[in-house]
Amino acid sequence: MDRTLGLRPLGRTGLQVTEIGLGTVPLGGLFAPVSEPAAREVLNAAWAAGIRYVDTAPMYGIGRSERLTGDLLRERAGGVLSTKVGRLLVAPRAGLDLAPPPPRNPLDPGWHNGLNFQEKFDYSHDGVMRSFEDSRQRLGMTAIDILLIHDIGRLTHGPLHDHHWAALTKGGGFRALEELRANGDIRGFGLGVNETQAIHDAMDEADLDVCLLAGRYSLIDRQATSLMAKMQRHGVALVLGGVFNSGILAAPKGTKATFDYAAAPPAIVALVDQVRHICDAHDVPLGAAALQFGLRHPAVSSVVLGVRSLAELDQNLGWHRHHIPDALWPEIDAVIGSGES
Secondary structure (H helix, E strand, C coil), X not given: CCCCCCEEECCCCCCEEECEEEECCHHHCECCCCCHHHHHHHHHHXXXXXXXXXXXXXXXXXXXXXHHHHHHHCCCCCCEEEEEECEEEECCCCCCCCCCCCCCCCCCCCEXXXXXXXXXXXXXXXXXXXXXXXXXXXXXXXXXXXXXXXXXXXXXXXXXXXXXXXXXXXXXHHHHHHHHHHCCCCCEEEEEECCHHHHHHHHCCCCCCEEEEECCCCCCCCCCHHHHHHHHXXXXXXXXXXXXXXXXXXXXXXXXXXXXXXXXXXXXXXXXXXXXXXXXXCCCCHHHHHHHHHHCCCCEEEEEEECCCHHHHHHHHHHHHCCCCXXXXXXXXXXHCCCCC
């Protein structure tokens, strides 16, 4: 294993994960199609580079990502796998009642070559249990290390949030996850979300092990600072996703970039230009600073990076290895602020 990819404990689960994990959202066809041979090439190269933590979900490519991930991990020892619950995949048919139908998630631009299934949100006890079994079938694996409750929160569900939260709490969704953990079917559970409030609320309802938070603790967005302190007090591990804020912190200067899954507003573009100027003065690529920023925090077990090509994988690994002088960070903090924004 590449020694530059250090291992970190994943909270109280007894698992250790590489500090860089592989996110499989792009391999499901986010923003652009990825062929099956190209996806397999990325997965195998990530493993060869020493990455031993892979995160997937039924949503990613509407089942496609889980199938590809299972093919990677099924006959390899030493990997750690997380997938998600909260969405069931059902075959489309005339008159199907999704009860209620999934609302359009503003953070979800759709899948270019996803499988032909429909999503049905279900955070109840039976929904979580079925999702777990369905994922095992798609993965072709009996063992799943971590289950994350996917996209619970008002950002995704809007006026339907209370309905889904009731399914997770009063309807037994949390209880199902506790049963799976107690029976040894999983090593731990938590949330996989884009919003901090959902994790705050969930920690008041259940004994979480690990959460994956995307885009809310990054080089230019510090809004998760108080949440991370709370997670440390409760022994809940944190995995960071979206450290490039959906593209703007990895894109070359002058190119059109996205922030929070939409076109970057002028104020954000100007802020990123300021940070880029500081990085340039220290001979540090902006992407390297964005990648390594989160790993500096003691609450963080791993940073999950989604890639769609060998070139992106190589670039991320290079950014991870790039030396960053200590003097860089306080200069960036002076522009962004080191606490909640």
